[in-house]
Amino acid sequence: MTPKNIKIYEVGPRDGLQNEKINISLENKIKFINLLSLCNYSDIEVGSFVSPRWVPQMQNSDLIYKNITKSKKINYPLLVPNMEGLNNAVKNKVKNICVFTTASETFSKKNTNCGVKETKKNIKEIIKIAIKHNIKIRAYISCVLGCPYEGKISYKKTSDLANFLIEEGCYEVSLGDTVGYGTPNETKKLISAVAKKIKVSKIAMHLHDTYGQALANIYASLQMGVSTYDTSVGGLGGCPYAKGATGNVATEDVLYMLKGMGVYCEVDLKKVLKASRFIYKILKRNISSKVALALTAN
Numbered sequence: 001m002t003p004k005n006i007k008i009y010e011v012g013p014r015d016g017l018q019n020e021k022i023n024i025s026l027e028n029k030i031k032f033i034n035l036l037s038l039c040n041y042s043d044i045e046v047g048s049f050v051s052p053r054w055v056p057q058m059q060n061s062d063l064i065y066k067n068i069t070k071s072k073k074i075n076y077p078l079l080v081p082n083m084e085g086l087n088n089a090v091k092n093k094v095k096n097i098c099v100f101t102t103a104s105e106t107f108s109k110k111n112t113n114c115g116v117k118e119t120k121k122n123i124k125e126i127i128k129i130a131i132k133h134n135i136k137i138r139a140y141i142s143c144v145l146g147c148p149y150e151g152k153i154s155y156k157k158t159s160d161l162a163n164f165l166i167e168e169g170c171y172e173v174s175l176g177d178t179v180g181y182g183t184p185n186e187t188k189k190l191i192s193a194v195a196k197k198i199k200v201s202k203i204a205m206h207l208h209d210t211y212g213q214a215l216a217n218i219y220a221s222l223q224m225g226v227s228t229y230d231t232s233v234g235g236l237g238g239c240p241y242a243k244g245a246t247g248n249v250a251t252e253d254v255l256y257m258l259k260g261m262g263v264y265c266e267v268d269l270k271k272v273l274k275a276s277r278f279i280y281k282i283l284k285r286n287i288s289s290k291v292a293l294a295l296t297a298n
C-alpha cells in the first residue's frame with residue numbers, strides 16, 4: 001500500500017516564514033526561494049495574497065512572485081482568502097493558488113474573520129473565477145486532527161468539506177494538522193474517513209510538528225497510500241492564528257526517512273540543506289530539523 005513515488009510540496013517560504021516577526025528583506029526571500037528552486041521540488045509555496053494587517057510578513061508576496069527565477073518544472077502557488085486575493089493573483093499572472101478553510105467555526109473566524117458557511121460561499125466564487133483564468137486550485141483544511149479552540153473536530157465534517165472542495169474544482173486537498181495534535185492511529189482514522197469521499201490520490205498531508213508526532217503521522221499516512229506531503233525546509237513555520245503551533249515537519253527529516261524506507265522522492269537533500277542553512281542564518285536561529293543538525297555536525 002505504501003506509494004512508490006512521493007511528492008514533496010515545500011511550504012517553507014509561506015507557512016515557514018508567515019509567523020516570523022523580524023523583517024526578512026525581499027532580496028533574501030528571493031534568494032531563499034531561488035535556492036529551493038534548485039532542489040527538484042514539484043511545488044514551492046511562495047507567499048499569500050492576504051491582508052498585510054493580518055499577516056505582515058506576507059505583504060511583499062506579489063514582488064516575490066514577480067522576481068523569483070521560476071523553473072518551468074515547478075509550480076509556485078500562493079494562498080488566496082478572498083476575491084481581493086484572487087484579483088491580486090490574476091493581476092500578477094499567478095498560475096496556482098490555494099484556498100483555505102476548516103470545519104472548526106472558531107478557527108475559521110480567528111483565521112479569516114469569516115464563518116465556515118460564508119467561507120464556503122467565498123471559495124466557490126474564487127474557484128469559479130480562478131478556473132476561467134486557467135488558474136489551478138489547491139485547498140487546505142485546517143485543524144483536521146484537533147483545534148486549539150474547539151478540541152476534536154469531526155472527521156465526517158472534514159470529509160464533507162474535502163468532498164465539497166474537490167467537487168467545486170480543487171485538484172487536491174491538503175489536510176492540515178495545524179497544531180500538531182495528531183497521533184498515528186488518529187491520522188489513519190482521519191484518512192480512512194476522508195478517503196470514503198475523495199480519492200486518496202487527491203489527499204495531501206500537512207503536518208505541523210508541535211508535539212513531535214509529524215514523522216510518525218507521515219509513516220501512518222504512507223501506509224494509507226497518501227503520496228503527497230507538505231514539508232518545510234529546516235522545520236520552519238507556524239500559523240499566526242493557531243496559538244502554540246510550531247513549524248511544519250522538516251523537509252530534511254522526511255527525505256531522510258523516505259530514503260531509508262526505499263521510497264523514491266526526487267527532491268535533493270543536499271541542496272535542501274543549503275537553502276535551510278541560508279534562511280536560518282538570516283533568522284539567527286538553530287535549524288529545527290534533526291537531520292539537518294546531524295548532517296551539519298558530521
Ligand code: HMG
Nearest residue numbers: 049050051054081084085111112113140142143176178239
Ligand atoms: P478582514 O479584516 O475581515 O477584511 O480580513 P476586510 O475585507 O474587512 O478588509 C479589511 C482590509 O484588509 C481592507 O484594507 C482590505 O483592502 C484589506 P483597508 O481598506 O482597511 O486598508 N484586505 C486585503 N489586503 C490584501 N489582500 C487581501 C485582502 N483582503 C482584505 N486578500 C481576511 C479578512 C481574509 C483578509 C483576513 O482575515 C486575512 O488576511 N486572513 C489571512 C490569515 C492567514 O493568512 N492565515 C495563515 C494562513 S492559513 C494557515 O497557515 C494554515 C495552513 O498552513 C494549513 C494548516 O496548517 O492547517 C494553510
Ligand code: MG
Nearest residue numbers: 015176178239
Ligand atoms: Mg500550516
